[in-house]
Amino acid sequence: MRTSFFDSFSMVELPRQTVRPRALILEAGCETDRLVFLEQGAAIGSDKMTYGHGHALNFKEFLAGSLYATSIRSQSTCRVIYIPRDYIREALCRENALTWTVARCVATEHLALQGGS
Secondary structure, eight states: OBOGGGGGOOOTTSOEEEEOTTOEEEOTTOBSSEEEEEEESOEEETTOOEEOTTEEETHHHHHHOSBOOSOEEESSOEEEEEEEHHHHHHHHHTTOTTHHHHHHHHHHHHHHHHTOO
């Protein structure tokens, strides 16, 4: 998912990692305690979803559940940023405290309609 939502984030202090081509960036079954943001590079999910620089990997799965369901591998050298769950929650709740809850409900419903939950 690419959105302007992440443009307002200050990610300077967040941990980063460089990943070599064909490496596992995100493994199915990992906890959704952090969101993986693709700062640069290209990646593909086991569901054939493709990602490029500026994409949040498996954002719906991050919001909807406690475990990621889809693995993602790098297609090129990638630089990823790890964004803690609390950081995302805080950003979503700045305008309205219910935003986090609504976002999670919408993501859960969307995944269920796709057969991913």
